[in-house]
């Protein structure tokens with residue numbers, strides 16, 4: 001069975017749709033440049049609505065220790081999702097917080113995938129996400145998809161999840177094609193950047209459950 005993380009939640013309504021649709025994880029973004037950025041207070045209010053059994057994931061871009069510590073406390077995080085973060089920093093943040101870590105691997109070519117091996121021993125899971133263009137404001141959440149055939153025959157060095165450009169219309173094919181046991185979505189369940197749509201969240205989670 002494949003499970004799903006709904007990322008970049010900032011409203012009660014969208015969070016409730018993710019919970020009702022049985023998402024396995026919900027993601028809160030702590031990155032000021034993102035339209036999905038949440039304050040510590042907002043993260044705390046959202047976290048309080050999340051029932052046991054659903055993982056709270058904090059999303060960061062090469063974060064400072066202080067940011068991670070406060071977000072982990074106020075957002076009651078279970079997982080740190082770390083973009084553009086070197087393996088040694090991932091190890092450090094895992095030790096600092098005692099939390100599970102997911103290292104994002106930005107994928108455009110097979111060589112990008114091979115670079116995932118440097119996280120062995122450093123992280124608990126890899127999140128294969130589409131590489132965003134050089135100079136882009138965000139390293140994720142842009143609705144970009146990478147070539148899933150790059151995963152054909154790839155020997156995954158760690159547990160992994162698939163991300164990047166997923167939506168209700170393509171997620172079943174993505175799961176069938178790659179064998180992903182965990183998928184992650186953000187802009188594919190939005191009506192505009194940062195504006196989550198409860199109906200699209202429900203459709204996405206139904207498509208994952210039916211896949």
Ligand SMILES: O=C(O)c1ccccc1NCC(=O)[C@H](O)[C@H](O)COP(=O)(O)O
Pocket residue numbers: 007008027029031034035036059060061083129138139140141142143144145163164165166184185186187188
């Ligand atoms: O979503 C953001 O704004 C974001 C900002 C900074 C770092 C990571 C970010 N998103 C990471 C995610 O986990 C997204 O769900 C993932 O990149 C997929 O996004 P999308 O292609 O829009 O579904």
